[in-house]
Amino acid sequence: MKKMLLSAFALWGFAAFAQQEVMSAPEPSANSEKTWTRAGLISLLFNQTAFNHDWTGGGTNNYGGNLNLSYDANYKKDAWTWDNKLLIDYGLTRVDGDAFSKKTNDRFAITSLVGRQLTDTWFVSFFANFQTQLAKGYKYGTDNTGAQIRTETTNFLAPAYFSFGPGMLWKKNDNLKVNISPATARLIFTDKKFTEFGPHFGVEKGETSRFEFGAAVNGYAKFDDLIKNVTIENTLGLYSNYLDKPQNVDIDYTLNVLMKVNSFLSANFTLQAVYDDDAAKAFQIREAFGAGFTYKF
Numbered sequence: 001m002k003k004m005l006l007s008a009f010a011l012w013g014f015a016a017f018a019q020q021e022v023m024s025a026p027e028p029s030a031n032s033e034k035t036w037t038r039a040g041l042i043s044l045l046f047n048q049t050a051f052n053h054d055w056t057g058g059g060t061n062n063y064g065g066n067l068n069l070s071y072d073a074n075y076k077k078d079a080w081t082w083d084n085k086l087l088i089d090y091g092l093t094r095v096d097g098d099a100f101s102k103k104t105n106d107r108f109a110i111t112s113l114v115g116r117q118l119t120d121t122w123f124v125s126f127f128a129n130f131q132t133q134l135a136k137g138y139k140y141g142t143d144n145t146g147a148q149i150r151t152e153t154t155n156f157l158a159p160a161y162f163s164f165g166p167g168m169l170w171k172k173n174d175n176l177k178v179n180i181s182p183a184t185a186r187l188i189f190t191d192k193k194f195t196e197f198g199p200h201f202g203v204e205k206g207e208t209s210r211f212e213f214g215a216a217v218n219g220y221a222k223f224d225d226l227i228k229n230v231t232i233e234n235t236l237g238l239y240s241n242y243l244d245k246p247q248n249v250d251i252d253y254t255l256n257v258l259m260k261v262n263s264f265l266s267a268n269f270t271l272q273a274v275y276d277d278d279a280a281k282a283f284q285i286r287e288a289f290g291a292g293f294t295y296k297f
Contacts, residue, residue, distance in 0.1 A: 035075065036074070037075075037076075041068070041069070041070045042067075043067075043258075043266065043268060043295075044066075044294075045068070046290055060095055064092060066288060066290055079116055081171065082114045084112045088108055089105050090107075100138070100140070100150055105270075105288060107131065109131035110131070111128070111218075112127065112129075114127075115171065123168070124167075124168060127167065129163045129164070130163075132157050132160035139153050157191070159201040159203070160189040163184055163187075164184070167183075167216075176222070177220050181218075183213075183215075184214055186212040187212075189203075195207055195208070214246065215242070217237070217239075218238075219236040230258070231260070232257050251283075256269070264294065265294070268291075268294075269287075271287050272284075272285070
């Protein structure tokens with residue numbers, strides 16, 4: 001019930017912007033030229049806590065970093081629109097006394113969305129999305145002697161998700177859009193070594209892939225001028241698999257806040273909430289904050 005309410009609330013937040021303007025389809029201009037809009041951002045964020053030997057308040061030295069690359073390439077000509085986004089996000093942290101460095105984030109995603117305009121804001125659309133992680137993921141623990149150990153749980157393309165399907169797109173502009181796809185196919189891939197003893201992210205024991213068919217809703221809202229020098233970006237993804245427990249809606253929501261100091265220095269706050277019944281029977285929450293270098297291109 002909680003996840004259904006969160007899904008409804010998040011979707012309502014995006015839909016509040018999506019007021020349909022019922023108008024006839026615009027006439028393509030004979031003189032219109034193709035237009036590409038490209039924008040990218042690279043940020044390298046750092047965080048550190050350090051104590052000297054005389055510090056009596058307790059604490060452990062630690063340090064970490066996060067590399068983020070975001071690139072958008074959007075095309076528009078006549079009644080056609082084509083939006084593409086690449087996202088790479090990877091972070092590590094190290095704590096004194098730990099035997100291993102640990103990932104704080106690892107995400108690789110490509111999304112492509114093409115639409116044919118029907119009215120000023122509504123398009124018939126087709127989308128494709130691919131996402132995975134770049135490096136191995138581990139579960140950490142100790143052995144019988146108390147030594148720290150780790151067990152590999154994920155890897156590049158294990159798991160990996162590929163989704164695609166037709167739908168309807170409401171698009172106010174490049175920074176505000178919602179795509180609804182009621183007939184979405186989704187393929188989940190993994191390595192057979194992870195399914196040797198049981199399911200892995202929904203892929204059955206002994207298998208390497210899983211096919212799903214359901215409905216997907218994807219929303220994007222970016223605000224540049226609500227607060228001076230602060231950019232707020234919201235991304236929401238919902239998916240329901242018709243073939244297995246359609247009431248268990250997968251949720252992936254990310255809030256990213258970029259606070260600009262000057263052309264090269266910034267602070268960044270990220271909050272991600274994920275619910276995937278096949279991965280964990282609870283919400284997965286990730287929060288990160290850091291300061292560092294940012295370059296827009």
